[in-house]
Amino acid sequence: MDVDAYSARHRQLWTRLDVLSRKRRLSGAEADELVLLYRRTSQQLARLQTHSPEPELVAGLSAVVARARGRIVGSSPDTWAEIVRFFTHGFPGAVYRALGWWLGVAVAFLSVAAGFATWVSVDDSARESLGLQGDTGALTAPGGAFETYYTEHSNDAFAAMxxxxxxxxxALALFLGVLILPVLYLLFMNALNIGVTAGLMADAGRLESFFGFLLPHGMLELTAIFIAGGAGLKLGWTLIDPGRMSRAEAVAHQGRHTAAIALGLVPTLLVAGLLEGFVTPSALPTPARIACGLIAEAAFLAYIFTAGRRANRTDAVAAHETAPVRMIAI
Structure with a gap:
């Protein structure tokens, strides 16, 4: 069975079924059409469950069929249930599927930052090459610009900012990813800024202060940026290599995952902002502040790897969840 040809031949029918199942009001003719399309799509899904090697295609069509079935039997969507499903399935699943991309971004980002930090801290010519002022004491001294940055505003205003x-x-990293180069530039400049600051603080003998102010919020914040950058680059690569789908279908498919990641990162970045606004500048001992950031980071990664792996496993076995539709005939 040629899955690509089969999908192309019936995709318009599946799209129409999805549109009808989402409409608030249906005319009599549309209701009849919904039932007919549901029966046909159910049979086509049964064939794909047997022949398709692509779990995402099967899972996506299973969702359309399930939505249509719910509309036919008169069930209405539960908004809270949809929200819960998004945060237990949609968001972590999308992040988990982009795992290789954002881990690659993390390794490259941290390598670039570490490289610049080492260069600036051991080579006097680095400052001149990077256009830095000769005296950076205003930045690195105790109570200097690096530290006062976290305390010059009220906690709530700073967290919101x-x-x-x-x-x-x-958002830029996610949605400019389709162009690839802007995301690479954005990530590089952020890595450069962190690396140069770390190098200057190390040269001044204040590396402990650097990590004490960066890590409480930076672990979660940077992880979110890595995820955004990785997902954005994956979207851009989909445009170059769409795989078995058409280019438009592949980008639209990956774009939905990218949008899910963008939405899910909003509360993630809110937590990072609260840490930076209230924990980083607090009077807590440095180990306690870093521990708060470490707990938040560990909890987030555990959530992504646990819920994300479960979501992917559920999608991979979606065929079993819809097995009863094999008995429906046209």
């Missing part, structure tokens, strides 16, 4: 800024950076 940080959340807005990080959400904007993540």
């Amino acid at each position: 940080v959340w807005t800024n990080n959400a904007w950076v993540s």
